[in-house]
Amino acid sequence: MRAIVGSEPIVVIDVPEPEPAAGEVVIDVVAAGVNRADLLQRAGHYPPPPGASDVLGLEASGRISALGAGVTGWSVGEEVCALLAGGGYAERVAVPSVQVMPVPRGVDLVSAAALPEVACTVMSNVVMTGRLAPGELLLVHGGSSGIGTHAIQLAHALGARVATTARTADKLARAGDLGADILINYATDDFAERLAAEGGADVILDIIGAKYLERNIAALATNGRLVIIGMQGGAKAELNIGALMAKRASVTGTTLRSRPSTGGPDSKAAVVTETVARTWPLIASGDVSPVVDSVLPLAEADAAHNRLNSGDAVGKVLLTLA
Structure with a gap:
């Protein structure tokens, strides 16, 4: 079976x-999503959880x-997509059945590979942890990313206002097309000042980490919730507890990959169930769509x-x- 394990250079x-x-199913993989975690694993900085495959890939679509x-x-x-702890860059992958999702109505099988990681990440962090409510303001850092493009759409569909950061006018325009209300070029504007002028963000979804911690706290509204899901800007920072x-x-701070498959409200099974129940109808109605940047064959990983x-x-x- 063809597969890609983290290496430099990448080889099949x-x-x-x-x-x-x-409790598992095997999926004949048609497509797999590429995530920043794959790059980190390839570089030796993000090993798979104990017992997980060392083949790259945290999401895939295909047929059981x-x-x-x-x-x-x-x-x-049956045509499905799935949230994985690893193994997506392969012709076949075994996955707990509770992490498998039907392909949403109106989505082709290849594009479905763009959904599991972003949809489950956004649902678990913005809705389940951040408790975003209609009329509230969500700040999404990196609005042109896979997670960002999905978070903007979902929050907009749920009746929230959305602010987002990006580095170019073209990316900000795309975010606006997806439903973002406040567009901030982080290269020229201070997002904390912009958000303060709006009364602050009720929820912030942050992929940067340490570099943005102080300004994220400043950007929060009273009773605001900062949810950190990445450390692209470092892992250590000083927290002003008084301001908080x-x-x-x-x-x-949360992760998705290391969560247990089953066993309570924080498990992957619980996140998958909530995602299918709440996000899949919005995809079927056209209010939320997978955003795909490019599609390449496995050999061009x-x-x-x-x-x-x-x-x-x-996007993804x-x-x-195939």
Whole structure:
């Protein structure tokens, strides 16, 4: 079976065929999403969780080809997409059935690979953790990213206002087309000042981390919620606890990949269930759509990584295995 394990340079190798354990399904992969975590894993900075495949890829779409013992609700041949702990850059992948999702109505099978990671990340952090409500203001850093383009659409569809940052006029215009109300060029404007003039953000979805911590706190509204999901700007920063307390605000750091598959409201199963229940109808209605920047064959995974790493992509970069 063809697959890609983190290496420099990237090469396609043969690996053993996956066998479904109890509660798992095997998916014949049609397409896989490319995520920044793949680049980090390739560089040796983000190893897979214990027991997970060392093949790259945190999301994929395809057709179910085998069912493990005890699996119900799925059938061989069904078109699906799935949230993975690893293994997406391969011809086949075994995944817990609770992390499998139907392809939303109106979405083709390749584009469906752009959904699991971003949809589950946004649902778990903006809605489930950040508790974004209609009429509130969400600040999304990196509005042209896969997560950013999805978060803008979902928040807009849920009746919230959206502010976003990006580095070029073209990217900001695209964010505006997706539903963002406040467009901030982070190269020339101070987002904290802009948000303060709006009364502050009720929820901030942050992929930067340390570099933005002080300004994120300044940008929060009273009772605001800062949810940090990335560390592109560093891992350590000084927190002004007084400023946080004065706003009765909160700071939460979360990850998705390391969560248990099952076992409570913070599990991947719970996130997947909520995502299918709340986001999939919005995709079917056309209020939310996958945003795909480019599609490349598996053999060009290196070019796909370069495209994502360049910062020029708008939306998701995908790999195809057909």
